[in-house]
Amino acid sequence: xxxxxxxxxxxxxxxxLQEHYQIITSNRLSATGLLFIVIFMVVAIFAxxxxxxxxxxxxxxxxxxxxxxxxxxxxxPLGTTHLGYDLFSxxxxxxxxxxxxxxxxxxxxxxxGANIGLISGYYGGKIDEVLMRFTDILYGMxxxxxxxxxxxxxxxRLEFIILAIVLIIWRTSARVIRAQTISIKQRQFIAAAKAxxxxxxxIIYRHILPNVLPLLLLYAAFNIAWSVITEASAxxxxxxxxxxxxxxxxxxxxWLSGKTRVAWWWFAAPSICIVLLVTSLxxxxxxxxxxxxxxxxxx
Amino acid sequence: xLEYVLRRLLYMLITLFAVASILxxxxxxxxxxxxxxxxxxxxxxxxxxxxxxxxxxxxxxxHQYLIYxxxxxxxxxGRSFVSAQEVTAIISYRFWNxxxxxxxxxxxxxxxxxxxxxxxxxxxxxxxDVAGTVIGLIFQAAPPFxxxxxxxxxxxxxxxxxxxxxxxxPGERPENLxxxxxxxxxxxxxxxxxxxVGMYYLATPMLVMRDSMLEVLGSDYIELxxxxxxxxxxxxxxHAARNALLGVVTLASIMVGFAVGGQVxxxxxxxxxxxxxxxxxxxxxxxxxxxxxxxxxxAILVIGLNFLxxxxxxxxxxxxxxSSEGIK
Numbered sequence: 001x002x003x004x005x006x007x008x009x010x011x012x013x014x015x016x017l018q019e020h021y022q023i024i025t026s027n028r029l030s031a032t033g034l035l036f037i038v039i040f041m042v043v044a045i046f047a048x049x050x051x052x053x054x055x056x057x058x059x060x061x062x063x064x065x066x067x068x069x070x071x072x073x074x075x076x077p078l079g080t081t082h083l084g085y086d087l088f089s090x091x092x093x094x095x096x097x098x099x100x101x102x103x104x105x106x107x108x109x110x111x112x113g114a115n116i117g118l119i120s121g122y123y124g125g126k127i128d129e130v131l132m133r134f135t136d137i138l139y140g141m142x143x144x145x146x147x148x149x150x151x152x153x154x155x156x157r158l159e160f161i162i163l164a165i166v167l168i169i170w171r172t173s174a175r176v177i178r179a180q181t182i183s184i185k186q187r188q189f190i191a192a193a194k195a196x197x198x199x200x201x202x203i204i205y206r207h208i209l210p211n212v213l214p215l216l217l218l219y220a221a222f223n224i225a226w227s228v229i230t231e232a233s234a235x236x237x238x239x240x241x242x243x244x245x246x247x248x249x250x251x252x253x254x255w256l257s258g259k260t261r262v263a264w265w266w267f268a269a270p271s272i273c274i275v276l277l278v279t280s281l282x283x284x285x286x287x288x289x290x291x292x293x294x295x296x297x298x299x
Numbered sequence: 300x301l302e303y304v305l306r307r308l309l310y311m312l313i314t315l316f317a318v319a320s321i322l323x324x325x326x327x328x329x330x331x332x333x334x335x336x337x338x339x340x341x342x343x344x345x346x347x348x349x350x351x352x353x354x355x356x357x358x359x360x361x362h363q364y365l366i367y368x369x370x371x372x373x374x375x376x377g378r379s380f381v382s383a384q385e386v387t388a389i390i391s392y393r394f395w396n397x398x399x400x401x402x403x404x405x406x407x408x409x410x411x412x413x414x415x416x417x418x419x420x421x422x423x424x425x426x427x428d429v430a431g432t433v434i435g436l437i438f439q440a441a442p443p444f445x446x447x448x449x450x451x452x453x454x455x456x457x458x459x460x461x462x463x464x465x466x467x468x469p470g471e472r473p474e475n476l477x478x479x480x481x482x483x484x485x486x487x488x489x490x491x492x493x494x495x496v497g498m499y500y501l502a503t504p505m506l507v508m509r510d511s512m513l514e515v516l517g518s519d520y521i522e523l524x525x526x527x528x529x530x531x532x533x534x535x536x537x538h539a540a541r542n543a544l545l546g547v548v549t550l551a552s553i554m555v556g557f558a559v560g561g562q563v564x565x566x567x568x569x570x571x572x573x574x575x576x577x578x579x580x581x582x583x584x585x586x587x588x589x590x591x592x593x594x595x596x597x598a599i600l601v602i603g604l605n606f607l608x609x610x611x612x613x614x615x616x617x618x619x620x621x622s623s624e625g626i627k
Binding site: 133136137139140141142143144145146148149150152153225229232233236237238239248251255260261264267271274275278279282283 | 310313314315317318321325326436437439440441442443444445448449451452456559560561563564567575578579582583585590593594597598600601602605
């Protein structure tokens with residue numbers, strides 16, 4: 001019996017994955033987005049093995065000369081910084097940091113946002129009132145200043161940056177998922193489930209959750225994209241983790257060094273990566289937008 | 300209507316109070332003790348005690364909290380740890396600079412966004428429509444400091460068309476707002492930050508305008524206007540666009556909240572002497588009274604603007620006020 005249900009669960013998961021793979025690949029733009037995200041993920045996972053040099057090692061070229069501010073060449077595919085650091089290696093390792101921050105804070109924030117939205121929308125009344133007033137208060141917080149203040153108070157460390165982002169970014173998903181939950185709650189199959197004596201927990205997570213899933217995934221992608229942008233912005237302003245390198249941090253170093261006038265390659269690589277990753281996430285999310293909002297499909 | 304406005308006003312005050320309280324908690328309770336900046340542990344024990352008493356730090360927390368609230372209301376926001384200037388004085392100068400840049404950025408976003416949105420819906424599925432969508436989304440995906448840096452590198456460093464930053468040439472601080480607005484050097488300097496902010500937020504109103512235009516274009520009265528033989532441009536701009544605008548207004552409330560945040564990056568990049576730059580500088584130098592005051596002022600700005608757009612929305616769409624629970 002137990003084995004059978006487990007088998008069923010596996011089949012279900014497989015079917016679910018297939019379904020979502022189809023949703024994403026049915027649209028050319030979101031399929032391209034998915035491809036880029038997969039590439040970035042592979043780079044992030046194998047970063048230490050891909051990067052040819054230590055990102056904080058002063059490089060010398062083949063003739064033994066100090067390689068400061070070199071434009072891209074065979075030896076240094078993305079050029080070097082004014083201190084002779086290899087930008088290609090920096091970029092590869094930075095991919096890991098950025099993806100880690102993006103996925104962890106995006107993931108946790110959608111968990112919080114979805115649960116608050118589901119509970120608030122399902123129960124209504126006092127619970128809804130309290131949770132939504134709380135969300136309203138968060139909406140009163142200016143976004144980036146909130147994160148900067150938290151990081152400057154807690155300290156410039158990776159886990160605090162993630163914490164700061166999570167604490168504020170869930171607000172949008174909570175509001176949106178609450179609205180969707182309220183509209184689903186009024187459908188007949190929920191009344192039927194109640195009549196059968198299903199517990200609130202079961203109704204929320206077995207009956208309502210699957211129906212808000214496309215919207216949830218849409219906002220998961222948004223939250224990840226927003227986390228990436230936020231981390232990059234905070235790092236650029238000097239509120240990144242000094243120990244690890246991120247794309248935003250690379251641009252901060254460029255800005256600090258004052259070499260913006262000459263080192264276009266130093267600017268190009270991390271900027272293109274940030275834009276590419278965020279655009280990919282947005283395009284993937286647009287595939288879910290069409291599922292979550294079928295009216296868009298006609299256009 | 301009046302009841303609705305009063306209720307929103309009450310919510311706004313409660314939110315403000317809550318934000319101020321959270322701020323108090325953050326700055327007083329956290330491990331990175333703020334007082335260390337002023338009262339050094341190296342000082343004599345007695346001196347430390349006396350200084351704590353002078354700052355009211357010997358009192359219980361709830362008493363400190365009451366003093367804090369009283370000071371906030373009576374606009375005594377303390378003095379900067381760094382320059383010893385009154386926080387309110389520093390902020391009031393910066394406030395208008397931020398508002399100037401925000402206003403010009405939002406003007407650009409809304410004009411271009413609404414204009415392009417109409418044209419894109421009109422020429423739907425044309426290369427123009429696709430190009431507009433892609434360009435808008437790319438600029439939205441690029442954090443403003445990337446767009447800003449790119450503009451700086453091309454327009455200032457390479458072509459030398461615009462100054463690299465600031466609001467006026469060093470040492471030529473104008474007497475007042477009018478003096479500032481009459482300076483050609485000011486207009487030269489506001490162009491790049493405005494484009495940066497404007498492009499960043501362009502996609503949102505543009506795509507919303509396009510979508511709501513498409514929705515409106517399907518309705519009967521547009522069909523009728525067309526059947527009357529009106530020019531296509533008249534139908535688009537006079538008949539359809541008016542109703543489609545509502546969607547953009549709803550969005551404005553979300554946008555202003557983000558716009559205040561985006562300001563932080565752009566001001567720092569272009570050394571624009573506004574509250575965003577002040578926020579970054581004071582947080583980086585652990586100048587807590589200034590950081591706290593600036594944060595509070597930015598929060599007031601966000602909350603106030605949210606209230607204004609809510610109000611505007613209910614004015615434009617009277618159906619909203621029918622519901623007794625406010626905007627859903």
